[in-house]
Amino acid sequence: MAGSAAHAAASKARYRGRFAPSPTGPLHAGSLVAALASWLDARAHQGRWLIRIEDVDTPRCLPGASQIILEQLAACGLFPDAPPVCQSQRGALYQQALDRLIATGKAYPCSCTRQDIARALAASGQARPRNGELVYPGTCRQGLNGRPARAWRFRVDKNESNRAFAQEEHALPAIDLIANQDTGAKETQVRWHDRRLGWQSQNVSRDVGDFVLRRADGLWAYQLAVVVDDAAQGITHVVRGADLADNTARQILLQRALGLPTPRYLHTPLVLGPNGEKLSKQNGAQALDTRDPLAALNQAAAALGLQAQAGNIADALAAWVKAWQGGMPGSPWPEAAAALKSPGD
Numbered sequence: 001m002a003g004s005a006a007h008a009a010a011s012k013a014r015y016r017g018r019f020a021p022s023p024t025g026p027l028h029a030g031s032l033v034a035a036l037a038s039w040l041d042a043r044a045h046q047g048r049w050l051i052r053i054e055d056v057d058t059p060r061c062l063p064g065a066s067q068i069i070l071e072q073l074a075a076c077g078l079f080p081d082a083p084p085v086c087q088s089q090r091g092a093l094y095q096q097a098l099d100r101l102i103a104t105g106k107a108y109p110c111s112c113t114r115q116d117i118a119r120a121l122a123a124s125g126q127a128r129p130r131n132g133e134l135v136y137p138g139t140c141r142q143g144l145n146g147r148p149a150r151a152w153r154f155r156v157d158k159n160e161s162n163r164a165f166a167q168e169e170h171a172l173p174a175i176d177l178i179a180n181q182d183t184g185a186k187e188t189q190v191r192w193h194d195r196r197l198g199w200q201s202q203n204v205s206r207d208v209g210d211f212v213l214r215r216a217d218g219l220w221a222y223q224l225a226v227v228v229d230d231a232a233q234g235i236t237h238v239v240r241g242a243d244l245a246d247n248t249a250r251q252i253l254l255q256r257a258l259g260l261p262t263p264r265y266l267h268t269p270l271v272l273g274p275n276g277e278k279l280s281k282q283n284g285a286q287a288l289d290t291r292d293p294l295a296a297l298n299q300a301a302a303a304l305g306l307q308a309q310a311g312n313i314a315d316a317l318a319a320w321v322k323a324w325q326g327g328m329p330g331s332p333w334p335e336a337a338a339a340l341k342s343p344g345d
Contacts (some may be wrong), residue, residue, distance in 0.1 A: 117139070
């Protein structure tokens with residue numbers, strides 16, 4: 001018991017979480033759910049909570065949106081424990097990571113356009129979109145055949161861990177998350193444990209293919225930027241919306257290839273609009289109204305299964321931290337060791 005208590009204390013001491021909004025517009029009701037959940041999780045662990053402005057996709061970012069987001073969070077009593085960082089200022093870190101992947105044969109240049117990919121898939125009878133994306137068939141794995149490089153891609157079949165760059169002191173207890181289903185087919189199956197959703201699995205080879213690290217327009221891809229930043233900031237726990245759960249397998253592959261620790265993941269429930277679709281800036285979600293911040297927080301708390309609070313913001317947040325420590329609905333807190341066992345173990 002003494003050892004368990006010491007381990008729990010150490011876990012709290014090193015906890016680092018983050019909220020990472022994209023400044024494509026102000027926060028809306030759905031993004032406040034993720035912000036509140038990540039803040040509560042950090043406070044429940046007695047850890048640190050950071051804000052990272054994910055403005056790597058500069059054409060979609062709106063002038064002044066970052067400041068508006070920070071003001072919305074401040075109005076709701078959600079203050080970071082360090083100054084926010086911006087991805088647009090961290091390109092050198094992403095280039096270093098890409099260079100490392102190239103040097104180890106895990107990244108390669110690609111000349112394909114979307115039309116090229118669609119034609120290749122159609123020719124092989126596999127033309128099926130995946131969430132609006134085409135599964136890359138690996139056309140340029142063996143070379144460009146004289147065509148100019150447009151982007152850089154990650155080879156999903158090269159999933160062996162880069163032990164030379166491992167940072168085990170930051171890693172949390174976990175089983176090996178990567179397994180090749182069939183070494184002949186070279187398919188990469190990734191399994192990980194989500195603290196709310198339970199065990200998750202994705203065949204990245206079949207469902208995604210070799211994914212982009214640097215885009216044809218020269219911008220850095222989200223997958224690489226978020227992996228590099230989480231490691232550089234020492235993030236141990238990622239709490240974000242369930243719409244981002246689909247990215248987790250790709251990020252774990254990149255973490256493994258770069259020898260970086262894998263955080264623990266928790267994907268929060270989504271807020272749906274009147275049409276039943278995820279509330280988002282793309283489908284016209286209204287900016288978060290912070291004239292009554294407690295009302296906005298109560299709405300976000302309800303999405304997380306937490307009871308509404310009256311009074312002032314500080315007292316409401318304190319009550320929710322206590323409730324979170326007692327057990328997030330649908331996910332035991334603190335996590336029982338049995339919950340991290342693979343089914344059948």
